[in-house]
Amino acid sequence: MPDDQLVRIVFPLDAEQSGGILTERLWAKPVSRDTYVLDNSPFYVYGISYKDIVRAECKRGEILFREVASRGGHSTYRLKLPPGKLHSYFLDLWSPLKQLGCTYEGASGDSRRYSVDIPPLVAVRRVYEILNDLEQSGICEFEEGYYFPAAATSQ
Numbered sequence: 001m002p003d004d005q006l007v008r009i010v011f012p013l014d015a016e017q018s019g020g021i022l023t024e025r026l027w028a029k030p031v032s033r034d035t036y037v038l039d040n041s042p043f044y045v046y047g048i049s050y051k052d053i054v055r056a057e058c059k060r061g062e063i064l065f066r067e068v069a070s071r072g073g074h075s076t077y078r079l080k081l082p083p084g085k086l087h088s089y090f091l092d093l094w095s096p097l098k099q100l101g102c103t104y105e106g107a108s109g110d111s112r113r114y115s116v117d118i119p120p121l122v123a124v125r126r127v128y129e130i131l132n133d134l135e136q137s138g139i140c141e142f143e144e145g146y147y148f149p150a151a152a153t154s155q
Helices: 087-100 124-136 149-154
Strands: 007-012 023-030 035-038 053-059 062-070 075-080 103-107 113-118 141-146
Touching: 007 035, 075 124, 087 103, 087 124, 113 124, 124 141
Parallel strands: 007 062
Antiparallel strands: 007 023, 023 035, 035 053, 053 062, 075 113, 075 141, 103 113
């Protein structure tokens, strides 16, 4: 398999925490026979982030997550908009996070969700403060998907 080819890795979910969703599939690039570097951010899986290297095994034609092999240094927060709010609403509040160096992936559908990637050199504490202020103001909800502790050195 060429190393630039993306594959989908299946991550099992706690159905209660994920609103009934049983798995999440994330894109990854093969590193070796059983290791892959994640190429996108999770919307539901806890404990992993973009650029983490994971171990996985092929079973029944799918690549199934086993464990995190090493961390990529990124943190992940997830943001959920209130019912009825559109992507333009999100874009109105995105600017301060973009200025810090964060990126996002958005999920469409009735429950507008965003996965916010915080790269290693971005001040995670500041991102948390911004998201917490938004939540306290009733603008959106947020949760921590994974916090990379070494990122605290860049605060």
